[in-house]
Amino acid sequence: MNRAHQLRFGDMFALAVFLAVADHKSFRSAAIALEVTPSAVSHSVKALERQLGVRLLNRTTRSMALTVAGAHFATQLRPALASIEEAVRVVGDLGDTPSGTIRINASEGAIQIVLRPILASFLQKYPQVQLDIVNDGRLSDVIDEGFDAGIRLKEAVPKDMIAVQVSDDIRFLAVASPAYFATYGKPTAPRNLLDHECIRFRFDSGSIYRWEFEREGKKEAIDVKGRLTLTDQKLMVEAATDGIGIAFVPDHLTYDGLKSGRLQTVLEEWCPAYPGLCLYYSGHRHVSSALLALISTIRRS
Structure with missing residues (x-):
């Protein structure tokens, strides 16, 4: 059997690591995003290359770039992993209690106005929910960068997003x-x-x-x-x-x-x-009970 067909379920981590390296173009940045050591990232990618029998990255002491095979693999892998993550979120949502991680992208002002007043009460009420809040003033694409939602002025919310106003004008x-x-x-x-x-x-x-x-x-x-x-x-x-x-x-x-x-x-x-700040999210993805609980908490505050 071809070695590419011998990936085990435990190799999901290696796939996620490789995709993080491909996205960040850096072992160190990928390690920070995954909350592991750069050494763990390097060893994981090398092991994946050995298992697949193909070089995925060209490395020098100063730079890292995807090989042709690596670029093709990343393109094929990205939607597959996204589908798996979505499936995990949906199944996790079948429980009675909101749980899981909510990643939010917002400016410092939006964080201070919308999120800071409810953080303590929300985390106390939902102990199985984790909040990962990124202070970002670049108006990033929340979907492409792996966020569950963003917060920005209503006029700046992309037209294809569902927007919920969460502040006064x-x-x-x-x-x-x-x-x-x-x-x-x-x-x-x-x-x-x-x-x-x-x-x-x-x-x-x-x-x-x-x-x-x-x-x-x-x-x-x-x-x-x-x-x-x-x-x-x-x-x-x-x-x-x-x-x-x-x-x-x-x-x-x-x-x-x-x-x-x-x-x-x-x-x-x-x-x-x-019009004031809106929390917005994609209408084409499953909306977790944790995110719905956060929205409800903000709107009641």
């Missing part, structure tokens, strides 16, 4: 310190921001956010200028509080500063509320 506000406005004046229209020192926001993708305003159906997107660019909205608020410039951030981050008088708003009539 969100409004962005332009804020700065009283000292800044006393020195440089207040802009009276979005285009006036081009004459001000603005604190810019950079997405994880590397692009700079253009400030978006709307009034009576008229929309304006301003590519503001400024010497300070950040990837953390909380730091933007702190920088604005310190008088560095004007920040454009979600309103929930400005409450304390506005209440204390350390921040002031401008252009409020240009800052309408938008």
Whole structure:
């Protein structure tokens, strides 16, 4: 019998390891994802190659690449393993108690607003459920990257996903310190921001956010200028509080500063509320009882 037909059920781990290496292009990254040692990953792949009788990876001290056979094997293996994982999830869901791991992809802001308030109560109520939450501001494809669900603004949810709104509407506000406005004046229209020192926001993708305003159906997107660019909205608020410039951030981050008088708003009539955060997932995959329990917990909070 051909050696490729002699794979045992215990070799499922080796197949999963190989696919992780193929996806991450790194033994170390695959090991981190699988929560095993790089040595275990290397030994597993070598054993699989011996069993199949074909080289799957070309390795050097500095790089790793799939062979032609390895690339073909990964392409064939990926949907097969996904089907097996789906079958395991479905069978596990037949139990009376929600169980298993839920992988969630969300930005830091979404995690703070939606997940943090319910984590303790949810994990206490469902002791057989594990949450794997990844802080990601890149708007990743949750299906391709193996997540059960994502959380992002409703307007950014892919059209083919099922979306459940899990937060109030969100409004962005332009804020700065009283000292800044006393020195440089207040802009009276979005285009006036081009004459001000603005604190810019950079997405994880590397692009700079253009400030978006709307009034009576008229929309304006301003590519503001400024010497300070950040990837953390909380730091933007702190920088604005310190008088560095004007920040454009979600309103929930400005409450304390506005209440204390350390921040002031401008252009409020240009800052309408938008549909809030949605938890979204594929309608083409089985939705586990654990994920449904999480959604229910969030919506009751």
